[in-house]
Structures are given as C-alpha cells and as structure tokens.
Amino acid sequence: MPDSTGRTAGEAERIQQRIDRLTRNRDAIHAYLAAVHRQDGVPEQDGTPDA
Numbered sequence: 001m002p003d004s005t006g007r008t009a010g011e012a013e014r015i016q017q018r019i020d021r022l023t024r025n026r027d028a029i030h031a032y033l034a035a036v037h038r039q040d041g042v043p044e045q046d047g048t049p050d051a
Helices: 002-040
Strands: none
Touching: none
16 A cells, blocks of 8 residues: 555646646746736737736
C-alpha cells in the first residue's frame, strides 16, 4: 500500500507541474496578445488580462 500511495503522490505532483506550465504558457500568450492589440490599437478581447 505505501508504494501505491507514493506512486499516486508522484503522479499528482507531475500533473500539478504540467498544470503550472500550461498556466504560465496561457498567461504568456494572453500578455503577448494584449501587447499586440495595444500596439495595433485593437481593443482587447475577452479572456485577455487587462495588463
């Protein structure tokens, strides 16, 4: 049983690392799009940060 819980905890950590990486990538894409929209004078779209 301890081996099983250890593997499960390890898998949960790997999943969290993927979530964190995807979140950073999503935020970077939103920041890029917001900067491009500001540069082009285009209003920001829904879902992009107001940064």
